Amino acid sequence: MKPHWLLLTTALLAQSAPLMAQTAPEAFFKQKPGTDYYLANYSEYEAYLKKLAGESDRMKLVDIGKTAEGRSQWMAIVSSPANLARLDDYRAIAQKLARAKGVSEAEALQLAARGKAIVWIDAGMHATETVTSQGQIQVLHRMLTQSDAETMRMLDDCIILFAHDNPDGMELVSNWYMRKADPKAREFATLPRLYQKYIGHDNNRDSYMMAMPETENVNRQLFRTWYPQIIYNQHQTGPEGMVVFVPPFRDPFNFNYDPIVMSQLNEVGFSMHSRLISEGKAGSGTRSAARYSTWHNGMERSVAYFHNSIGLLTEIIGGPTPAKIPLVPSTQLPRGDEMMPIAPRDWHLQDSLDYQWTLNRAVLDYASRNRERLLFNIWRMGQNSIEKGSKDSWTVTPAKVDRLLDAAPLKVVGKDEYNRPMGSGPKKIDPALYKTLIEAPGERDARAYIIPADQSDLPTAVTFLNALIKNGVDVERADAAFQANGKTYPAGSYVVRTAQAYRPHILDMFEPQDHPHDTDFPGGPPKAPYDVAGYTLAYQMGVAFDRILDPLPDNFTAVPDVMAPPPGRIEGTGSAGWVVGHETNNSFILTNRLLGAGIRPAWVRQAVTVNGKTMQPGAIWIPASAQARDIVTRGSAELGITAQAVDAPPTGETIALKPVRVGLIDRYGGLMPAGWTRWLLEKFEFSFEQVYPQRLDAGNLAKDFDVLLFADDAMPPTGAWGPDRPSRQPDPKDTPTEYKAMLGAATDARTAPAIAAFVKGGGSVVAIGSSARFIELMQTPLKPALTRAVDGEAKMLDTKSFYIPGSILRARVDNRQPLAFGLPSEVDMFFNQAQTFTPTPGAAGYTNVSWFDGRDLLRSGWAVGQEKLAGTIAVADIDVGKGKLFVMAPEVAQRAQSYGTFKFLFNALLYGPAQRP
Template identity: 65%
Template structure:
């Protein structure tokens, strides 16, 4: 029975002179809602069954028609074009006033123009907003199947707790990865025999481009699903709790539940962490009260709160409580192993679970308890949650309007060093006395607090100014849009202005820190200073959860000024996402056009011209035209009827200029040619290759994906000009000097559809490398990034890894106690006169994640050093142990291999498609290598 049928029954009762009691009408509605067991081919949560997204979508639409407790909203399209649905669940009375409650949530979260008294009044009136998603990582099947059952229960249960939750809260149930759910469920269900069903062997990534990294895109918002989610979280609904559900749980346990282990990021408001502990405790307590053992927290798993890129962690920088659970289970029953250490109760594992068989239905019941615990907490603490998100936002505004300091490990180390120096000069520290308790033994001179921790020169900025007229303004727009997508307020100057004695042009951008999302602003502009986190004093470093240094402004090469004192000017708030300022054709010469190489968008124009068969050149030396200087690599397009309309249309769209000149520039040129790029991948998908595929599409490079079997077959020069090996595409021995990426097993050919069998296989030393070598020596270009640089010595390039040791005649990676850089930004020199670095500045920030650096061997003939580390402390953001070992080593090299080229890029120059400042290493290589080969 639909909602309309129920209302019709009520009307008929009235016409017959009967009064249908409100309670009876409500009960009739609840009873009429279709249960999952009747809506799906099999009850979601039962063994050997997975509902796909098509079925889930149909059920959502059915529920929306049947229930007055739910409103269905399309929040945008997925990468493959599916609608990403969000079910808003609350009481009918609340749903009737959704816009009103959403406005209250917005006003409190943004905290602008509100007094404490006004905020308290709004908090008393408002409703707590809770986001609960599912399916971000599609092979983590518990979350999607449980959400179906949770929705049904929330729409049909009529107990006192449910009614209170519906009255006090507005719940946003969302599906984070529609495409992945469809792929994984269909792959699992393709087998008629339930016992043969599995999804470990899916042939590609479960997000079109980036698979598991869809939970690393939160501050960048490059994927459509991330953009959709961030818009809901930080621009439309502003939930106080963001619950991001995952699996799998720690071995020998059922589920990991917050709170998390350190380190604690120094930018966000501490209230969000204490509230996070409260919610986590409520979740554990509910499991225990319901006799559901096996939950763990903190040290039970490696999850921390440092990195901003994940959905639940980006919430912290927006004053929202970010929750992560990791639970075991799946449609195929499994066994909980007996791990002795997990059987000993402790604070972080309060109630051990017995080993035994486990079913998906068991996980669903745990997930239901966890969801209910979160919702019960939100209901009971509604006013406090609403007021505290205002308080944190108001704190951010206040801190941005006054002198403030963020204390980091480097500051604390400076105090300790200064304190030790004073203690040493004054003599040994006296033993503790009753007046000076033992806990004060580590104390130092209190004057160091003001001298070091409150040094005026180390104040947090009041804001950042991004001057107009930078070499790559489209990249600036992309950076600002990343901020805007995460709810940050951005302003633009309407006229020239002067701050701290410096003149800025109209069109410059301003990001002030006096805003509610100040923690996120600081995290995107300021360097991360990760603590020196070790397993035990003097022990090896403890691996962080994801990367440690990621300052987006550094990665993207954005020029900005930190303003330490209060300032204002002729600024207006940017209302929505920015478009690039249209470029233009300047000058009236008829010989052709010059285009600056420094803007990444110049490669889009170049690819369009090459696709049309237009002659295209790079100038090898600098040139000067009409008073304007151009560096090496300037693009030269001779005048032609084919070129003119492409340039005219593209410069406007791409935000770059073309200079029409009267005569062709003097000096040597390099003639470009259309290129055939083979992007190497493997069965199951390699995430860095997927990111690179997305990047190549954005910049309109022609390419096709190539798999190891095709490489092994040889004759590669007939098909490709360039072979591109992303990190993770070249297997490497364990404990060797090269990072190998995630290990994955290949299914048997007979176990998968015939269409996918050509994708099987891996790059191998014995079969693949000889074909790559022949390809390069015959004039092909081989581009290697990250761990794929293992190919350099295999191709007999005169390069050897520098960050190694020799043990019993075997070359191994350095011990982590000697050298450990787990995802950080390092400053490196660049030779921008070399074609591989055309358009780049003299220094750049490189993303370095357990990467390799190189030294030349022999006479090094045919090796050009493109980028290198010239100082003992290149760290710019993150954590680096033993960084001095990098000094003098080569990060990026250009190597002649026969008639072809090998480009060796040890750092991740296209890391998650974020470091716009280093994209040109790759883009130049794709065009430069084939151009050189054509002239040999």
């Protein structure tokens, strides 16, 4: 019987005659995919996959899960008929080698000799990058029909997983492009919404968190089912004046993963270049041709490195509308990173698809010729990780190298070609410093991490652990209390050992990222990382954990799969009602369920003692009723919340909550921070409505809303808040009726006065990131803190003096304030080139809720000029007329990852309306 993971649409091979796919794309689709001015949509692609699966004995079709919009996400397994008949065996071999545990070197060699190379090749991650989806149709058909010697060798040696990352996006983009009868009028620049339901382009920033179902579906195949040695993630567009970017990548690479990954990545990359060049396909670039690096863990091809797989990214030009390759003089001279320049010329979609075919073939040829080495090396990397996690080991970081330089500096006479100091003279660094400064005993790598069960927000810690589990990490749970490092941990605590194959990923999720100081030249401005520099997930989520440097006993229970939070409970026998702590994010789900049922909970302003337990300010008081009892009983069990049953209401001042009408500001085309926030509000069961600029400009906002929520960039930045980004709006005459209400842009001239009137009349505005410039638009007592004067205007600081590109900082919190109820006195806060606040002279009418204290704030990532943040405000509660303006400089809900600071946002949504008469 086939295992549950394999949902086949074809009959068992043993019962079928040999088949060869006969239906060519041009015979199935309205036009041949690759034709100018034509895009097949996902429905047609899906139907074609099913057609091929019924015709070919080289392919099996697997439904790997549902998308955010409910479509099936398909994966085609392509190999020789003989291999397809033994898929279970080859998958088991791949799993044993990738996991490495209990597999000796001799056994690994035997398994590698028997196994097949597993190669993942996907398409469509970013739906407006249409080359990949249309090209996969051609690639699939050719791999199923060609019988040349090379194809047959590839099919014999490899099992190829052809997948689609974003079915919903392909359907939207293709249908939008094809909606016009005139081919030359077709475009997708005016898409009305994001091409992934919630997050659009950021669907390739979700790989370690897996908030989106598509990412979880993909990672299940990559790290829990098939364990491919090569993961090829195809994108566009290529560097200007070239055709395609192909690895290797520029530095820095992340110091957590095994260097074998980098060496093999470079091998495959140059094999791809070589094949293009040998076929006369000019215009490929590498390394300095683009800014792609291998530092960040959040992308599909980069999360691969932390799982000992070779992650490939290509970025190619092209699309259904013909274009031209421009003449860029700097690309015309051959060099190491662009070996065969291309002259300017007309370019068609089929040109890109021809390149894509060559690149796919190059990857498969490499996998075929290096089958045994790929299989053995993924074991070797897993074994290296297990060995490092089983003994004392140290990771060399930029900070440690700086210690060496500071302790015994060479006489520097210049820099070499890699921007490293060149020294002269007889003085050398004492080798003994390596042991004292690089391998200090107290700075050993952790052998395990313990997540205590008695932390303040255990459900969030379980969400963090689930992200690890869904990435293939082994997690254990303690059935009884135990001791480690002289500390007693309660039963139910969790253990994550580093002696496992995916150790690089574990370290990257628990330990701070120490991003190198990267500049183009000595003393120059920072060179932007690709995406962000610091993202330690345990820090972002506010998870309490301990690093364990010595061995732990083996008497823990393996967690078999993704977990629900441990059931909560009701303590005490009182009948007046219940008191619930504010520390768990899930308490907001409970609160929203109560409000939705017409029950009015309240927050207790001061700390209270209930049933012998002291509860911090913000404890939630729930008066007794039969309906409330049902919600509290079910909610505590489901959400992992402890409720204290009491005989009398808590003493002291309370803040009575009431149902809240939230307006989430969005714009035509979709705003990614608003999309992430939309997903978050749905997850925590806040009722809300998406609101567009036309409705804001119309005024009378109190009629429909109590709170307006502006995510980062919802109020377009300018001046000290970031560079101007003019809104691109389609022609209203060319916009379908159902989208016309979404048109328009938020402006200072029309939108800001309407928002100010709403707040002064008693409404609340929550403004995050650059949208916090409402402090100026409403003439509040705060102003931007990080500014310089340019031609008499306040602008952002230049990057040479202040540069924090997506990193984690430590902030102080006044958790006696309603905006900070439930938070600790210090919190890790994600900060990405944000602005902060400072009071104007004689300022009054505001409360400093969270601020940066001191000069050494960096917890993870990279920070230039962090001392400039000292004393500036991160989160503030401002009185404006009868209403409230809550400003949050950092992205407190960034990409739905920073669970540790969600409470700032959630409290604000409920608190403002609670204060309104």
